[in-house]
Amino acid sequence: MISFDDTRVAFVSKTTAELRKAWWLFIMVKNPGIVRVGSLLLNIANRIRLPLRWVLKSTVFKHFCGGETIEECKETLDKFSDSGIKAVLDYAAEGAQSEKEFDEARDRILATIELSRLNSGIGFAVFKFSGIARFALLEKYGTDENLNKKELDEYERVKKRADDICAAAKDAGIPVMIDAEESWIQDAVDEIVENLMEKYNKESHVVYHTLQMYRIDKLFYLKKIHEKARKKRYYPAFKLVRGAYMEKERERAQKLSYASPIHPDKDATDGAFNNATRFCLENIGNIALCIGTHNEISCHEAVEFMEENELAPAHKKIHFSQLMGMSDHISYNLAKAGYNVSKYLPYGPIRLVMPYLIRRAEENTSVAGQTGRELFLIKKELKRRKDERHKK
Template sequence: MNLSFDNTEIAFKGKSNSELNRAYYLFKLIGNPFLVKVGDVMTNLAIGAGIPIGWAIKGNIFKQFCGGETISECARATKILDAGGIGTILDYSVEGKESEADFDATKEETLRTIRTAHNNVHIPFCVFKVTGVARFSLLEKVNDGIPLSDAEVEEWQRVRTRVDEICALAHDTGTPVFIDAEDSWIQNAIDGLTNEMMEKYNRDEFIVYNTIQLYRHDRLDFLKKSHQTARQLGYKSAFKLVRGAYMEKERARALEKGYQDPIQPNKEASDRDFDLALEYCVEHIEDIAICCGSHNEASSSKLARLLDEKGIARNDRRVYFAQLFGMSDHISFNLAHEGYNVAKYVPYGPIKEVIPYLIRRAKENTSVKGQTGRELSLIIKERERRKKA
């Protein structure tokens, strides 16, 4: 197998010259740690003071990393991705809400994404975060087994009903749904709900996917145990494998509260467990479906190689690769070009509400020790190729 992610012509086929230039200036800007820090502080201050800043964001960072403000505005992103053989995963990225009305609204919006996917073959999955439909401090209590008040028991029942409604519609429409992984101190509560949903809705098909964060040192073991339990109870396992997005926060909290850091000792350990998880899932592919949610080239190549070695068809519906919109197009488009299943999260929502998501993306693309980031190097390479052509 000769899989290469270097073909920038394939990677940026969907981008016009002006879009490529916009991406170039944006990644140059967010490559600067000082500017990102200042931008983060200023944005939070502006939001706190009620200053409308949507106009400043909409034309650049929002356009790079989000599909739009509504489902219908994402149609353009879906079309571009589909032209490269890539599916869309509509991701309603509103975060930090805490009222019952907001939780109901997020549930309704997630149901709309499922109905949209049901009518559109270019949308292979849906996704949601449990914190979008539940109060964070309630999840913490459930996580730690702290007794709930009568009102909280009712509140928890409403959370369970929302999650069940989403998974039931996913099941009835045959639309697989990812449940994102979050902070370790609420993850037991999320896992409990997810396992319940898997047991209920994964009897015949891979519908509900749990997310496994391999930057945690206990998760490879958790993955194997989840699979064994599913086998014993007679349902199918489906996992989205990721490294994990909240490392600094996890480490800082563990240090502050004086418990063992849940994160692996170093990057190599996260990489090792991620690749071992890929191997385990492919070895047990008869009753496991996976989505490799990663921008890591070595892991993506590894999974592609494993499929070919085991004689698993590249378009086998049990195996998907996924990246985030606006990032790692060189992986997504080249994998799809080679016939593998690929989809991208397309985040959307009102601009002001998706700012925490955008700040995470900016920080992720900030350069370390002044090095040019991977995204920027690829954009520079493609700009030069186009100039010569």
């Protein structure tokens, strides 16, 4: 059975100074009060354009992001490669509103795909629909209200952008993951992604659909798409995650008086995630799977299933994935044991990746157990390094 406890492996790419910084960062985000006030201040500072760049760039941004540009990500990308981890270069800027910005986002993703031809350290391309489409448009599409002529044209342009990205990915031989977002735009996203899978996954797994397993309906949906793909003769590919918008989902459901689409508790989400993982592994003959989680139990269960069923660690259709700055102990130990591992490497102008950073801080607060684990492991490694220095 694989162990995630080897901190020498887990933090091989981190200097002692970086580890100390990470320690302080996790101590801060562990405190919900600090995160709430910090998020509020960051939002205000961002709106009034307070020059906080230098503070952020050397702290929270440096921990969770590769840089402001692809070029700045090179150092982290190389470090990942040294440990056999692939990078998922993720343009994490949010809040775009204009057609020009959506086209620019598409071009950035196309540039990543081009770069992957030269740099084998890039494992997947990735994008989210809210980066290439107006959020309100996707939301309206998911309702009973009809889009007017102008909106229909706009919607066609969104589909074309997504299609251009998937066509380029297929051509370059790199798979592309499409992130999942808030449930009130996800119906529109699901529909487009299903069509893209049908179009581009005829011979191999190019397009990866993301399923948020905190959603009550998604285990059923997974099986439905699997069946649909069988009938229509294409290969389904899924990235499984638990879901990042739980509080927002619940708040909206309560405010608008509809039943929350999210499982009632963590155990139910965990059960759904692990069942979905098992279902994909059982059907790995035609499914490709990316297990996107920082949860040790979920990773252990997947590894156990692979061992019991003699699926090789480097099985080309099974990937594990984590986010930069989180759960290096899982990523680096899995990679060392020969499993396919990738890490999201978010980048973009600091001001525009702020919502992403705030989500990561909030996530680390709400998952107190996980933050405690990160702190424990960092402390263990710092002690190990200190003892090693003393021995010399």
